Amino acid sequence: MELAEEKLGEHHLDEKEVVDVVVRFAGDSGDGMQLTGGNFTESTALYGNDLSTFPDFPAEIRAPVGSTFGVSAFQIYFGMEDVTTAGDALDVLVAMNPAALVTNVGNLVEGGLLIVDSGAFTAKNLAKAKYQSNPLEDGALDAFRVLDINISKHVLAAVAAFGIGHKAGLRCKNMWTLGLVLWLFDRDRKATIENLKTKFANKPEIAEANIAALNAGHAYGETAELPVGIHIYKVPKAKVAPGTYRNVTGSTALAWGLIAGSKLAHIEMLFASYPITPASNLLHELVNRKEFDINTFQAEDEIAAVCAAIGASFAGSLGVTSSAGPGIALKAEGIALAVATELPLVVVNTQRGGPSTGLPTKTEQSDLNMALCGRHADTPVPVIATSTSTDCFEVAIEAVRLATKYMTPVMLLSDGYLANAAEPWKIPEVDSLTPFPVQHYTDAKDFKPSLRDDSTHARVWAKPGTPGLEHRIGGIERSFETGDISYDPDNHQKMTQLRQAKIAAIADDIPLQEVVLGSESGKLAVVGWGSTFGAIHQAVKRARGEGLDVSHIQVRYLSPLPKNLGELLHNFEKIIVPEMNTGQFINLIRAEYLIDADGLNKVAGQPFKIGEILAAIHEEFAVLGRQP
Amino acid sequence: MNQAAIKLTLKDYTSNQEVRWCPGCGDYAILKTIQKLMPELDRPKENHVFISGIGCASRFPYYMNTYGFHTIHGRAPPIATGVKLANPDLDVWVITGDGDGFSIGGNHMLHVLRRNVDLQILLFNNEIYGLTKGQYSPTSRAGTRSPSSPKGSIDFPLAPCEVALGSGGTFIARSIDTEAKHLSAVVRRAYDHKGASFVEILQNCPIYNDGIFEQVKDKKISADFKVELEHGEPLVFGKEREKGVRLNRQRLTLEVIDLNSGDADGVLIHDETNKVLAQMLATMSAPELPVAVGVIYREDRATYDEVSRQQVALARNPSTSLQELLHSGHTWVVE
Numbered sequence: 001m002e003l004a005e006e007k008l009g010e011h012h013l014d015e016k017e018v019v020d021v022v023v024r025f026a027g028d029s030g031d032g033m034q035l036t037g038g039n040f041t042e043s044t045a046l047y048g049n050d051l052s053t054f055p056d057f058p059a060e061i062r063a064p065v066g067s068t069f070g071v072s073a074f075q076i077y078f079g080m081e082d083v084t085t086a087g088d089a090l091d092v093l094v095a096m097n098p099a100a101l102v103t104n105v106g107n108l109v110e111g112g113l114l115i116v117d118s119g120a121f122t123a124k125n126l127a128k129a130k131y132q133s134n135p136l137e138d139g140a141l142d143a144f145r146v147l148d149i150n151i152s153k154h155v156l157a158a159v160a161a162f163g164i165g166h167k168a169g170l171r172c173k174n175m176w177t178l179g180l181v182l183w184l185f186d187r188d189r190k191a192t193i194e195n196l197k198t199k200f201a202n203k204p205e206i207a208e209a210n211i212a213a214l215n216a217g218h219a220y221g222e223t224a225e226l227p228v229g230i231h232i233y234k235v236p237k238a239k240v241a242p243g244t245y246r247n248v249t250g251s252t253a254l255a256w257g258l259i260a261g262s263k264l265a266h267i268e269m270l271f272a273s274y275p276i277t278p279a280s281n282l283l284h285e286l287v288n289r290k291e292f293d294i295n296t297f298q299a300e301d302e303i304a305a306v307c308a309a310i311g312a313s314f315a316g317s318l319g320v321t322s323s324a325g326p327g328i329a330l331k332a333e334g335i336a337l338a339v340a341t342e343l344p345l346v347v348v349n350t351q352r353g354g355p356s357t358g359l360p361t362k363t364e365q366s367d368l369n370m371a372l373c374g375r376h377a378d379t380p381v382p383v384i385a386t387s388t389s390t391d392c393f394e395v396a397i398e399a400v401r402l403a404t405k406y407m408t409p410v411m412l413l414s415d416g417y418l419a420n421a422a423e424p425w426k427i428p429e430v431d432s433l434t435p436f437p438v439q440h441y442t443d444a445k446d447f448k449p450s451l452r453d454d455s456t457h458a459r460v461w462a463k464p465g466t467p468g469l470e471h472r473i474g475g476i477e478r479s480f481e482t483g484d485i486s487y488d489p490d491n492h493q494k495m496t497q498l499r500q501a502k503i504a505a506i507a508d509d510i511p512l513q514e515v516v517l518g519s520e521s522g523k524l525a526v527v528g529w530g531s532t533f534g535a536i537h538q539a540v541k542r543a544r545g546e547g548l549d550v551s552h553i554q555v556r557y558l559s560p561l562p563k564n565l566g567e568l569l570h571n572f573e574k575i576i577v578p579e580m581n582t583g584q585f586i587n588l589i590r591a592e593y594l595i596d597a598d599g600l601n602k603v604a605g606q607p608f609k610i611g612e613i614l615a616a617i618h619e620e621f622a623v624l625g626r627q628p
Numbered sequence: 629m630n631q632a633a634i635k636l637t638l639k640d641y642t643s644n645q646e647v648r649w650c651p652g653c654g655d656y657a658i659l660k661t662i663q664k665l666m667p668e669l670d671r672p673k674e675n676h677v678f679i680s681g682i683g684c685a686s687r688f689p690y691y692m693n694t695y696g697f698h699t700i701h702g703r704a705p706p707i708a709t710g711v712k713l714a715n716p717d718l719d720v721w722v723i724t725g726d727g728d729g730f731s732i733g734g735n736h737m738l739h740v741l742r743r744n745v746d747l748q749i750l751l752f753n754n755e756i757y758g759l760t761k762g763q764y765s766p767t768s769r770a771g772t773r774s775p776s777s778p779k780g781s782i783d784f785p786l787a788p789c790e791v792a793l794g795s796g797g798t799f800i801a802r803s804i805d806t807e808a809k810h811l812s813a814v815v816r817r818a819y820d821h822k823g824a825s826f827v828e829i830l831q832n833c834p835i836y837n838d839g840i841f842e843q844v845k846d847k848k849i850s851a852d853f854k855v856e857l858e859h860g861e862p863l864v865f866g867k868e869r870e871k872g873v874r875l876n877r878q879r880l881t882l883e884v885i886d887l888n889s890g891d892a893d894g895v896l897i898h899d900e901t902n903k904v905l906a907q908m909l910a911t912m913s914a915p916e917l918p919v920a921v922g923v924i925y926r927e928d929r930a931t932y933d934e935v936s937r938q939q940v941a942l943a944r945n946p947s948t949s950l951q952e953l954l955h956s957g958h959t960w961v962v963e
Contacts, residue, residue: 046960191958246959260950270713290943292950295713295936300739304706307699307736311679311710314697315718319710337700427959430951464677464695464711464718472643472690474698475682484645485690 020079022087027096037074048237054086084534098129119152158216172213179217250418251281257396270312306334316463362605363417387533444468450483513562518551521571539613654805654831685752702733705740742796762836857922
């Protein structure tokens, strides 16, 4: 299916009160756009809007100043209704230089608000962005409400009193701009001021200069005579369930889920990994959580990381390793060893654009096939996927539960978008989570390493140091009866089938597939997995608003699949599967259920837009005929 | 019952598995020596964990009646590191070969040594790939004829003890498969060393590389081709202990001198803690210089697992709650 985009409605910045807004901050990778976006997100959450964010940054740490490939952006969608994506088209674009303008202006709606730092529109910067003439002067931006301010000049004036110099002064540009945007949406500056004080605790003059810039930007909004149509926009608070909320990124929620999982399993955890984008934030978070009996190990390579995790699991802890696609490929042999020796292991794959180095900072879902099949031999492992940043917490706990209960590696699929995107999270009550304590085996009577649990078929977990349970395990096929080396042909057949059956039986221990939105049968189901959740959800919601009979199904358990999934899918006349790959899940459901479906495949390093999925829904209904 | 209180024997450390090495393999002698040494270490049997990679040597754990893990090719060091990080009370042994430890697993060997994880690495060096039927290995001498090098290998070989020293290893020793007494003493010292102990064991492969270490193994001639290192003792060797090793100060090289001649001054005294000397000793090869056996180098340095566990212990805080963590930073309440 072609990726078409639904034309979105008119801009909605005419009213003083608006339902939702998409804002994108874009600048050089050194301009501090991520920090700006992060602070704006926090103020927005505290204000009471629902929100979703999309940090979009280049792979280069400090790309040449003014270059288009060095543009770093942070997008936030916030509003009074449930927000599950970072939004399609932009209502407000903040462009700190010509490169940020040229790479993002195409997404700004007609009549949208464009804030630019005219001080950065120098001949040199215009040339780097390949502008023949200055768009601020040649009428190219006539379709937008343009607020061109010489931000550099204003910032230097605002920070002059702090004596931090020209260069450091200019670095406060982002806070000046943030001050202005905070004013624009009536947000409070307090949280940002606190953050700046903490961030620059050792450099109070820098903190003060940034705060002064922030206040100056805010004051500019209050006092300057702005063009007609630019004023404070009120976005009413979202109506959300009562409770205590916080913002959380997928990486943080996943790290905390792993901690919660090990607590619920009553075991220590060793998190072993090798730095790789976009997975490293998990290591950075967990290395600071040692008070929870979490140890971390930065290994010499991906293989060493998975092996150290396996070693820890052999010794009775929970071994967890993490990477992105190329690193997971390197871990494959180790994962197969854990399958063969039936040791618990959690493998987190924060997927990114591939193959090879691909697009390291961009998102994709193209490692599903590898998760399901990317090992030598018959090597089944459970595969589960997280669908939102906050879902990461629950899915991580589930990965730990399955790994320890079934003595198996578990593949947990996240992606670059979820890892970095933040959304408000209703903080769960830890006490309400169900524990699943691990019992290490201790009974020396008639012990053998091949003992199994009658119900789960999980192999016994006997950790070194336990008297009387001395035993050997290894990669050579093991006798079903004794656990010793066995080259017996019948035994290998039996063990291969056992490994398959053990994982397949997990289908009895996972929830039945539910429909997220819509009815359990009908004309059309949009079936997704992973981070496509938000865009599918909004598209289906809008389509249902138009009276279309469409449902949203989001699959968490990819192997084994929920027992009722096949039946559920057969209840629909038509299925669409949006995926950020060339069609991996669609092949799985076609193979499993002999079901036809249309794929909607986007591999652009960017998440789906709502409009793209909505367009696909409309296309299907053009064929199906509208519901009465 | 406390197992350590009962005197265990070699038999207690022998598993019920049939040993499957080729007849005459040097691995048999090493296995016997280690099984015999184990009771003397006076540790509960369940505390020992033998971890191996892939290759003839790596079958070793199956034959030890302790905890054991036969893993994947080259990866025993990181798996052992994971075991030790999870439970530092365990006595962890890594059994590896020249291909496993220095070809496919060379990277891990480097890092486990520089980190100084507290474990013992026994490298069975037979200078050949046995299990895959005789190809040359990274320690095979240049020109080794093998199924994959019919005209002689063209790789320059690496010297395990030199690499171990260069990797920042804190205990480097060498011994010989059939020299039970010497091997036992060296492994005992490796066990007693706190940190990563590296022992290269020269091991004969009777099938694919027979006699490669004959100069140092053959009792009739070995005295002339090896020097047994003893800390604080002179580097003297030969049937009549008539030869010594001396530093040529002009050329900064080692040379052999005849102690019976008039020129007997300047025989080096072995100092295990001298890294410069250790590098020269590790490099010595026959016939020009005697092969050094014994403890070549040792130093005391904090172990990785110890410091790592300390960090966890220091962070431990009984009042820590996950609920608090989830509520840390900015939160807001929706009524």
